[in-house]
Each structure stands twice: as structure tokens, then as C-alpha cells.
Amino acid sequence: NWCTNASLAYTTVASSTILASTSGFFTLGIGSLAGIEKFTLIKFLTVIISVIGVFLISIKAPDENQHNPIDHLFGDSLALVGAFFYGCYTVLLKLRIQDESRINMPLFFGFVGLYNIFLLWPLFLLLHVTGVEEFQLPPDGNVWIMIMVNALVGTFLSDYLWLLSVLMTSPLVVTLGLSLTIPLALFGDYVFKGIIMNPGYWLGALLVVSGFLGVNLATIKESKREHKFTPLLIDEPVTM
Structure with a gap:
């Protein structure tokens, strides 16, 4: 997340978004090496379709906050590194936990919070002392409310559902x-802000949805095939 967000300061939003979407390739490749994902041509094609869709959306979507990139190569590299680390992280969770029955979700996220408090939060003070980034408390109650709502919905709830989906499906499907x-965010702009999208956006959105549906169908067929050929274990009589 840090690499992806930091890349926005050096490169364009479109470039960062497109490169971040390549996490599907890393997830498929790393998952195949780890034995979590089965590499198939259909899955590879669905990832390509999804990336092309993200490319079309990012290029065609209006960007009111576009800026001149400071260091295009460095920013693109950060986005690519972020995509790689995401693939590693997702596959590692699936590899170590395997399914949702083997983890206590409240305990897991409780430890994540403790690690953040005792290992990461003190770094803010270090950044403040060194002058890298000034530490400030929210100025008013409205900001406090927005932070708490974002922490509950945008961080905890989204991460909780994301982890469940990784364990219940596969890293590639979730990616x-x-x-x-x-496309959903840009569709929200169309509904609430009245921004008219061009045909390139709708084509890109269709490709993203098609890629997602395609990898789901491939995963379902793969799962059915595995269950079909899984031999039943029958207890044999013990001979003395």
C-alpha cells in the first residue's frame, strides 16, 4: 500500500493505476510457484483482459487532479513493487492459513492492531522529530468522525471481508x-456528480467485469474437476 500510494507523488494516476493492476500477474505467477494457484491459459487471459480494461479506464477517465510527474520512472517502479508485494502477501496468507476455519478473525486483526501500535505508530514521532513529516492531531470533531468512519468501513471492514474472500476463494479471484x-468508483462519479463517461470507459469497465467473471468460472470448473477425481477414502477391514 505504501509503495502504491507513494508512487502517486512521482508519476501519473493513470500510470500508477495500470501498473498496480498488474498484481494479477504476480498473484498468478507466485501462486503457481507456491502451489496455491493452478496456472492455466484461461486464467492468464483473464488477467490480461482485466489489465487492458483498467488501462482503458485509466486513460479515458477524467482526472481533475492530474499533475506533471516528478520522476516517472521512479513512480512507476514504486507502483510495480507495490503490485509485487501485494501478490506475495495474498499468496502467503492463503498458503499459511488455507481456509477460514483455521483462523480466529478477531484475534488475527487484534494482533495486527497491536503490531501497528507498538511497532509502527512510534515511527510517526521519529518522522516528526527528524522533520520528515509533521505530526498533527485532527483539527476538529468532523475530521475525527471521518477518520473513525474510514477506519471502521474503509480499513477494518474492507480488510476483514477481503481476507475472508481470499480464504474462501483464491488469491487470483480476489485480486x-x-x-x-x-469502474465502480467512476460509475459513482457518473451517478452522483453527473460526469459523462466516453465509450472507452464503458469498454474498459466491461473488460474488467469480464475478466473477473472469467476467472471465477475457471476457478469453479477447476474446483469441480478436483472434487470429481478425488478418490473416496473407505475404511478397509484390519487383518490380523
């Missing part, structure tokens, strides 16, 4: 599913 946030 391509996250790409749906891009």
Missing part, C-alpha cells in the same frame, strides 16, 4: 475482484 473498484 481481479479488487479491480472492480475502479
